[in-house]
Amino acid sequence: MMKGPESKSERGFRWALPSLSILGLIILMQLPYRISFLDNLLPFLPMAAVYYWGIFKPNLVPVSAVFFLGLLQDVLSGGPLGMMALLLILVRLFVVQQGRRFLEREFLFSWMVFFVVSLIFGLATWAIASIYLREPQYIWDALGQSMLTIAVFPVIVWGLGLFRLMLVAEKR
Amino acid sequence: MKELKHRFSSGFFIVLALALLISGSSNTSLVNAVRGQITDFFVPILSVASRPLQAVDDLIGWTQQVAIVFSENQRLLAENAQLKQARITSSQLAIDNQRLKRLLNVGEGQVNIIAAARVVSDSDSPFFKSVLINRGTDDGVLKGRAVINEDGIVGRIINAGSSSSRVLLATDINSHIPIKLASSGINMILEGDNSPYPKLGFLPIGEEISVGDLILTSGYGMVFPPDLPVGQVLEITEEGIKIKLSAKLYNLNYVSIMGYEIIRSPVSRPVSRMGDRSSKGRE
Structure with missing residues (x-):
């Protein structure tokens, strides 16, 4: 499912595709689904996308883009400004530093690492929200979001893989 | 060199995000204005999506x-x-009520529906309960206004852009709404706790309350007019009293933004001689 990095320089509108895909997932998360309890259990889709692009195209999702996309998610969701911006940058930083090691392995290994990243991400959102609201929040909601994110990760990898194919096709 | 630049860039944005996170809790008017403008831009996109x-x-x-x-x-x-x-x-009761109010010169609350709005976005977090609506200051929506739907109370406006507004839901941990028990009129506060069922606060000691009791707005706080349906008592435990809201906040489609103010009929008073003297003295 996962292939090695494409190392050639990126030109054209391709540079915007990864950021646009993250923006699309941010908007997808904001839509009113009108299903009870689903708003407590929406997966961290932009985080999964940052993780994916951090492995395959880190140069197309620079820290500045991740920061502004995270900030946009904070604004649209009504959460504290800077929370998602900070956490998404940290995810990108971790993945970029470890990226090559992931690429040498199979998808299953990457998924296992994502399992841990997603759990830590969920715990971090819970901790920041608890500090921000000055009251311990219900931790299982955040962990539930993490688990759902882990569950939908293969679908996200498949979807973003289509975007990546577009990048390759345009390069040809 | 490239590595150094990357590290500096990461460090800079991490510090910036932290600074925003720490300073953002103050919710200054500038921050709210910027938030409003960004949501104004994205609301049409969210509306179509x-x-x-x-x-x-x-x-x-x-x-x-x-x-x-x-x-x-x-x-x-x-x-x-x-x-x-x-x-x-x-x-029959309404006629009696009007007559008694006139006798007591009770201030009449004037309620007017400012706008009807569509919910275009839902917060994606279990820790922050709010929705975006497609009406803003251009439609007369202001911060602090009450938001209701056909079933009961929904929340209040916490940030208004020119064409969009954010509604803090009654279930959010920052939401506190003055309410009363319909049967006895005991005043209490409905406190959100980010769960689907907000809790009752400030129940006077010795007062009785039971599952199924109807809860209405009390009108205190001047945000919600009195006697709007809020919900029913769902459960009473040692941890607190939980309320099931009448409005399904997970299934909001259209909402109304409401204005509420008290208007008292002017009381005619005889002009006192003392008042005349003092005014003359000032002249």
């Missing part, structure tokens, strides 16, 4: 209505008969 969901929701609703149309008709016929009887009683 949510149309397919709306269509699916409408289809499910229509299918459900068709499935229960016969039993629903029977129920409505029975309810209609009861309501006709209740209307006669309530009109």
Whole structure:
């Protein structure tokens, strides 16, 4: 499912595709689904996308883009400004530093690492929200979001893989 | 060199995000204004993107209505008969109520619906409960206004852009709404705790409350007019009293933004001689 990095320089509108895909997932998360309890259990889709692009195209999702996309998610969701911006940058930083090691392995290994990243991400959102609201929040909601994110990760990898194919096709 | 630049860039944005996180809790007017402008820009996009969901929701609703149309008709016929009887009683009570209010010079609350709005976005977090609506200051929506739907209270406006506004839901941990027990009129506070069922606060010691009791707005706080349906007591435990809200906050489609102010009829007072003297003295 996962292939090695494409190392050639990126030109054209391709540079915007990864950021646009993250923006699309941010908007997808904001839509009113009108299903009870689903708003407590929406997966961290932009985080999964940052993780994916951090492995395959880190140069197309620079820290500045991740920061502004995270900030946009904070604004649209009504959460504290800077929370998602900070956490998404940290995810990108971790993945970029470890990226090559992931690429040498199979998808299953990457998924296992994502399992841990997603759990830590969920715990971090819970901790920041608890500090921000000055009251311990219900931790299982955040962990539930993490688990759902882990569950939908293969679908996200498949979807973003289509975007990546577009990048390759345009390069040809 | 490139590595150094990357590290500096990461460090800079991490510090910036932290600074925003720490300073953002103050929610200054500048921050709110910027938030408002960004949401104004994205609301049309969200509005278009949510149309397919709306269509699916409408289809499910229509299918459900068709499935229960016969039993629903029977129920409505029975309810209609009861309501006709209740209307006669309530009109008599309304006349009595008006007469007594005039006698006591009770300030009348003036309620006006400022705008109807569509919910275009839902917060994606279990820790922050709010929705975005497609009406803003251009439509007369202001910060602090009450938001309701056909079932009961929804929340209040916490940030208004020119064409969009953010509604803090009654279930959010920062939401505190003055309410009363319909049967006894005991005043309390409805406190959100980010769960679907907010809790009751400040129940006076010794007062009795039971599951199923009806909760209405008290009108204190001047945000919500009195006697709007809030919900019913769901459960009473040692941890607190939970309320099931009348409005389904997970299934909001259209809401109304409401203005409320007290208007007292002017009281004619005889002009006192003392007042005349003092005013003359000042001249």
